[in-house]
Amino acid sequence: MSSLPPPEELRAARDGVIDDVAAPGLSVLFCGINPSLMSAVTGHHFARPGNRFWPVLHLSGFTPRQLRPAEQRELLTYGLGITNVVARATARADEVSAEEFREGGRLLAAKVARLRPTWLAVVGVTAYRTAFEEPKARIGPQERTIGGTRIWALPNPSGLNAHWTAQTMAEEYARLRQDSR
Structure with a gap:
């Protein structure tokens, strides 16, 4: 039995959206690039x-155990949440245009201004660079803020990001965790 939905179900999920896991006053609002087709289906x-987000979140000390995607709402009990720069699901992040990223950045800034998390953690420095027009941004804390919310660019946890191992990603996520206390 395959754990993946049938291809026709994945194709039908294209451009679907999923709800944020968010609330006002979070410690960290993690921000993905955009949902995968699998995320749109589930x-x-x-x-x-x-995708290494859930293992890395645990390895870095944000969660006491590794959560499954279906347990995402538990993040709120830890003062954490999840949103995306671009809401629509695609098979690959490169299907999102630069203009769509910039518009997503504008919408994200409005959401952050409303929710006021301590940190916005964008998981993908390239997405951050494009969405906020900061072409020289590097992994780590950023100078830009949104109101009182500070921003941290984190490595993208996609399995396609082979430059970072789960352990080296967890070390970077742990740096943010130390600053978010």
Whole structure:
């Protein structure tokens, strides 16, 4: 039995959206690039097999155990949440245009201004660079703020990001965790 939905179900999920896991006053609002087709099918963030978000979140100390995507609402009990720069699901992040990223950045800034998390953690420095027109941004804390919310660019946990291991990603996420206390 395959853990993946049938291809026709994945194709039908294209351009679907999933709900944010968010509330006012979070410690960290994690922000993905955009949902995968698997996330759109399941309604769960970072649901694609091979995505390392959930293991890295645990390894970095944000959660006491590794949560499954279906347990995403538990993040709120830890003062954490999830949203995306671009709401619509695609098979690959490169299907999102630069203009769509910039518009997503504008919408994200409005959401952050409303929710007022301590940190906005964008998981993907390239997405951050494009969405906020900061072409020289690097992994780590950013100078830009949205109101009182500070921003941290984190490595993208996609399994396609082979430059970062789960352990080196967890070390960077742990730096944010230390600053978010």
